[in-house]
Amino acid sequence: MDIEAINLTKRFGNRVALDNVSFRFSGPGAIGYLGPNGAGKTTTLKIFSHLLRPTYGKALINGIDVADGYAKALESVSALVETPEPYPKLSIKDFLTLIGGMRGLSREETTSRIAELKEKLSLEDLAVQGAKLSKGHKQRVALAATLMSDTDIMLLDEPTAGLDPAETYDVKKIIKELKRTRLVLMSSHLLDEVTELCDSVAFINKGRLLLTDTVKNVTNKFGKGKAGSAGLEDAYLKIIKGG
Amino acid sequence: MALFKNQLKLMRAAAISVSVLVALVTGMMIYSASSNLIPASSFFSSYALILPILVGVIATLMCGDMGTRDFYYPAGLIVLAQPVKRWVAFMARFSASAILAIVPLTILFVSAAVGSNYFYGATMPGMLASFAVAVLYMLSFIAFIAFISIVAGEGAALTTGILISVMAVLFLLVLEHFYGIEPWFFLPYAGMSIGAVTSTPYPTHFVPNGIFPYTPYLSEAIEIMVGYTALSLASAIWFYSRREVL
Numbered sequence: 001m002d003i004e005a006i007n008l009t010k011r012f013g014n015r016v017a018l019d020n021v022s023f024r025f026s027g028p029g030a031i032g033y034l035g036p037n038g039a040g041k042t043t044t045l046k047i048f049s050h051l052l053r054p055t056y057g058k059a060l061i062n063g064i065d066v067a068d069g070y071a072k073a074l075e076s077v078s079a080l081v082e083t084p085e086p087y088p089k090l091s092i093k094d095f096l097t098l099i100g101g102m103r104g105l106s107r108e109e110t111t112s113r114i115a116e117l118k119e120k121l122s123l124e125d126l127a128v129q130g131a132k133l134s135k136g137h138k139q140r141v142a143l144a145a146t147l148m149s150d151t152d153i154m155l156l157d158e159p160t161a162g163l164d165p166a167e168t169y170d171v172k173k174i175i176k177e178l179k180r181t182r183l184v185l186m187s188s189h190l191l192d193e194v195t196e197l198c199d200s201v202a203f204i205n206k207g208r209l210l211l212t213d214t215v216k217n218v219t220n221k222f223g224k225g226k227a228g229s230a231g232l233e234d235a236y237l238k239i240i241k242g243g
Numbered sequence: 244m245a246l247f248k249n250q251l252k253l254m255r256a257a258a259i260s261v262s263v264l265v266a267l268v269t270g271m272m273i274y275s276a277s278s279n280l281i282p283a284s285s286f287f288s289s290y291a292l293i294l295p296i297l298v299g300v301i302a303t304l305m306c307g308d309m310g311t312r313d314f315y316y317p318a319g320l321i322v323l324a325q326p327v328k329r330w331v332a333f334m335a336r337f338s339a340s341a342i343l344a345i346v347p348l349t350i351l352f353v354s355a356a357v358g359s360n361y362f363y364g365a366t367m368p369g370m371l372a373s374f375a376v377a378v379l380y381m382l383s384f385i386a387f388i389a390f391i392s393i394v395a396g397e398g399a400a401l402t403t404g405i406l407i408s409v410m411a412v413l414f415l416l417v418l419e420h421f422y423g424i425e426p427w428f429f430l431p432y433a434g435m436s437i438g439a440v441t442s443t444p445y446p447t448h449f450v451p452n453g454i455f456p457y458t459p460y461l462s463e464a465i466e467i468m469v470g471y472t473a474l475s476l477a478s479a480i481w482f483y484s485r486r487e488v489l
């Protein structure tokens with residue numbers, strides 16, 4: 001299980017969102033993708049989930065170029081990018097069933113997986129239509145859709161943004177469980193969350209990848225010896241602000 | 244397959260409301276025909292005249308949101324990141340919409356048959372042939388609307404579809420009558436054959452002094468509709484496959 005970016009570049013008109021980004025991560029484990037707003041995190045994850053096409057360069061998933069064989073490549077990827085929502089007129093159950101079907105699950109597998117996720121993510125009433133859900137609830141349904149199948153690679157874009165503390169706790173618990181057996185690449189700008197969940201970090205700013213290393217090495221090197229998220233905070237400020 | 248079922252579900256409400264609308268329109272037509280005691284032949288011909296318009300409107304209402312379904316709703320961020328080829332996804336949605344759109348069309352024809360039998364004791368001649376042509380016309384219209392919807396969005400698709408179907412008669416009048424050209428490139432021209440097949444013999448292709456001088460040959464109409472379907476589907480799939488979720 002690995003994902004690799006080779007000279008990945010994405011331009012929107014003449015705005016450069018990603019500038020020659022190269023990395024390679026192998027799992028299992030969790031990687032925190034860190035950077036300020038507008039750094040290019042979402043753009044990277046969208047290219048890996050075939051929602052955007054790169055202007056230049058390659059995005060490889062287990063060696064398969066997403067641009068060439070996305071249907072094959074995406075079989076091993078589940079992505080939660082930006083803030084997706086279920087269809088307004090479709091019940092939660094119907095939406096998750098659709099995703100199960102698109103993932104090639106049997107009807108029984110789909111049903112049991114939905115029951116399991118309902119428990120894990122406190123989804124409450126599955127018959128409610130998408131339009132009637134609260135923001136946090138929509139996000140939990142979107143996460144449930146992402147967890148419908150057991151893929152090797154999980155791409156999570158700020159997975160806890162907009163969630164209340166209890167919801168955040170649930171999601172963190174799920175990520176901790178996932179990263180034991182899978183490769184999780186999660187973008188975030190919550191440093192304590194990254195410290196808690198991730199083994200490695202990648203820093204990106206203005207479309208350029210600045211550094212990738214283990215959390216430990218980064219805090220040792222840039223964190224003035226401070227442990228935990230305080231160390232990572234110092235590191236973040238130094239690396240992003242070019243100190 | 245999952246997407247096919249999903250599309251059926253998403254469009255169930257639309258299908259029901261369009262069917263009810265169609266039933267109302269036909270009911271009113273039959274009622275006014277019976278109360279004014281229009282002769283049977285003119286009932287048939289007025290029915291055949293209004294059919295292409297109704298088919299166009301039904302197709303537009305059913306498929307105008309084809310392009311927005313995945314690309315504008317935030318659900319697309321999940322749905323389009325699934326390991327399913329884009330053309331497969333598009334065809335699943337398209338075929339489900341087409342099948343659902345044929346439901347109100349069938350209601351239209353069945354009620355015409357029942358109504359005309361009841362009031363005139365005769366069914367519209369060439370009714371089955373007319374239904375077959377109408378289905379093909381529906382298919383080509385849906386494909387065309389889906390294409391517009393994917394390229395230019397729901398608003399453009401709704402406007403184009405309604406405009407083309409409602410104003411078809413006017414466009415045809417201008418093109419045929421005033422410019423004297425055979426509008427083989429204009430989809431509703433092919434739609435004229437829905438009515439044409441109900442008259443025996445089949446209308447002459449060119450009548451120099453008619454209001455609408457040209458009537459498409461049946462084979463020509465079929466070619467136009469098949470052509471529109473093929474071209475629209477191919478371009479719709481091309482755009483659907485390359486479209487990014489910004």
Ligand SMILES: Nc1ncnc2c1ncn2[C@@H]1O[C@H](COP(=O)(O)OP(=O)(O)O)[C@@H](O)[C@H]1O
Nearest residue numbers: 012015017036037038039040041042043044489
């Ligand atoms: N659809 C778009 N059109 C134009 N510019 C965009 C679009 N999406 C993103 N960008 C630009 O690309 C850059 C990176 O954005 P993004 O990947 O969303 O950043 P992040 O997720 O790290 O906050 C930003 O400068 C943003 O303005």
Ligand SMILES: [Mg+2]
Nearest residue numbers: 038041042157
């Ligand atoms: Mg972002």
